[in-house]
Amino acid sequence: MVTMVKMRIMLVDDEERFLQTTQKMITKKGYDALTATSGAECLKKLEDELVHVVILDVKMPGMDGVETLKHIKQRFPLVEIIMLTGHATAESAVEGLKLGATDYLTKPTSIDELIAKAEEAYNKRVVLEQKIQMAEAMKKSHI
Secondary structure, rough: OOOOOOEEEEEEEOOOEEEEEEHHHHHHHOOOOEOOOOOOHHHHHHOOOOOOOOEEEOOOOOOHHHHHHHHHOOOOOOOEEEEEEEOOOOHHHHHHHOOOOOEEEEEEOHHHHHHHHHHHHHHHHHHHHHHHHHHHHHHHHOO
């Protein structure tokens, strides 16, 4: 039997007010939520924290969301990423999906929609982790 770990979300956005408000709402719904105000801060926190789903703003100064996505996928391939765009830039959402993002949301979005997308991404990750465990178990049994 697989024990379900509580989903941990990281919000990455340069708008501090959005981060604080959204983090409070996610926490009220019973989930753990971390925040980062830049791509660099996000990558640093991923080294120390178990995060299942990253909700990543596309437009940020310095390292933008697409660049951050590339780094996350290289270093933390199991982390699911949902791109968040406030500028309805369809091209960046498409680019993000091609680079491995699970989905995208446009700002403003409801907290329920955000959590529903995060749950879908988390469930996808859980299935992937189970497949990896089964493959590893089969490999060991054939040694």
